[in-house]
Amino acid sequence: MKKHNFSAGPCILPQEVMQKASEAVLELDGIGLSLIEISHRSKEFVDIMEKARSLALELLGLEGKGYQALFLQGGASTQFLMAAYNMLENKAGYVNTGTWSLKAIKEARLFGDVVEVASSQDHNFNYIPRGYGIPNDLDYLHLTSNNTIFGTQIKEFPKTDVPLVCDMSSDIFSRQLDFSKFDIFYAGAQKNMGPAGTTLVVIREEALGKVTRKIPSMLDYSVHISKDSMFNTPPVFAVYVSMLTMQWLKDLGGIAAIEEINEKKANLIYSEIDLNPVFSGFAAKKDRSNMNATFTITDETLKDIFDEKCKEAGINGINGHRSVGGYRASMYNALSLESVGVLVDIMSEMEKKG
Numbered sequence: 001m002k003k004h005n006f007s008a009g010p011c012i013l014p015q016e017v018m019q020k021a022s023e024a025v026l027e028l029d030g031i032g033l034s035l036i037e038i039s040h041r042s043k044e045f046v047d048i049m050e051k052a053r054s055l056a057l058e059l060l061g062l063e064g065k066g067y068q069a070l071f072l073q074g075g076a077s078t079q080f081l082m083a084a085y086n087m088l089e090n091k092a093g094y095v096n097t098g099t100w101s102l103k104a105i106k107e108a109r110l111f112g113d114v115v116e117v118a119s120s121q122d123h124n125f126n127y128i129p130r131g132y133g134i135p136n137d138l139d140y141l142h143l144t145s146n147n148t149i150f151g152t153q154i155k156e157f158p159k160t161d162v163p164l165v166c167d168m169s170s171d172i173f174s175r176q177l178d179f180s181k182f183d184i185f186y187a188g189a190q191k192n193m194g195p196a197g198t199t200l201v202v203i204r205e206e207a208l209g210k211v212t213r214k215i216p217s218m219l220d221y222s223v224h225i226s227k228d229s230m231f232n233t234p235p236v237f238a239v240y241v242s243m244l245t246m247q248w249l250k251d252l253g254g255i256a257a258i259e260e261i262n263e264k265k266a267n268l269i270y271s272e273i274d275l276n277p278v279f280s281g282f283a284a285k286k287d288r289s290n291m292n293a294t295f296t297i298t299d300e301t302l303k304d305i306f307d308e309k310c311k312e313a314g315i316n317g318i319n320g321h322r323s324v325g326g327y328r329a330s331m332y333n334a335l336s337l338e339s340v341g342v343l344v345d346i347m348s349e350m351e352k353k354g
């Protein structure tokens with residue numbers, strides 16, 4: 001039985017994408033060769049990379065707007081340093097909304113002054129800071145759009161003339177945003193886009209070329225752009241599956257269509273959390289993530305029963321991260337409303353037992 005996969009990442013991908021991906025590992029589109037044994041310089045793979053890059057810009061509404069999409073390696077963690085390497089000349093601002101922001105801050109400090117313009121560390125990152133000042137002499141302001149571990153999500157981005165850089169690892173392609181507000185944003189594939197192994201980086205070309213330091217080729221966005229995201233051997237399987245997932249999303253109606261489904265899933269679980277005294281939400285209500293719902297059980301005597309019921313129903317991956325505890329239900333694009341319904345039914349059964 002296929003489980004209901006609430007894993008935080010790597011996570012559920014559309015079943016039809018996995019089917020097609022596994023077929024391509026055996027033979028790509030009837031060419032008598034596997035996807036993973038052909039040259040990345042072959043026409044077949046060059047077409048895949050081109051399609052992946054153009055689908056990304058199309059879905060994000062950035063085609064013809066001076067942006068480039070790259071599929072790089074090293075995870076979002078490499079982007080923590082690469083963004084700073086390419087963009088930080090003097091001073092950058094960071095909004096600290098949790099573990100991943102802190103890691104980004106640590107890397108950026110290797111390259112220049114880093115000001116923490118706001119932080120929600122005082123309440124174990126259960127909210128998104130608001131109303132903070134943004135110095136206008138920053139090279140950029142770095143944000144984390146969705147905090148995977150704490151289950152908070154930025155709903156309104158700061159209005160500023162300072163260039164915005166954003167880690168969108170855990171909510172890319174999940175909701176409509178004006179992506180042209182950002183100079184650079186990046187996302188590890190392994191949530192809404194594909195398997196681990198590649199990272200989508202979207203760059204406004206005019207934002208580059210403003211630092212004076214020398215940048216090693218592999219860490220230089222301009223080099224990757226000039227080589228059409230093929231400066232070295234790309235992670236062919238991860239790029240292919242990402243391309244399939246983006247095509248799946250496009251066929252579904254794009255980000256607008258999935259956003260509607262994501263809202264339904266989030267409303268379903270959060271209304272249960274709010275109505276059911278056995279559970280308590282972790283994140284501040286107005287900052288709740290539509291991707292990762294974090295909650296605890298208020299009646300510890302019911303924990304074993306709840307865990308057992310979830311196991312019986314084939315629910316996978318809802319244990320909270322150790323820095324929050326409790327539970328985390330990750331509801332990425334490919335998770336169905338039905339799966340959330342199965343979890344919510346078990347939660348409501350707990351109330352009757354309590």
Ligand code: PMP
Pocket residue numbers: 009074075076077078100144146147148149167168169170188189
């Ligand atoms: N940023 C966020 C918001 C994440 O959720 C993660 C991974 N869970 C990362 C960065 C790190 O990504 P990677 O493992 O691809 O380096």
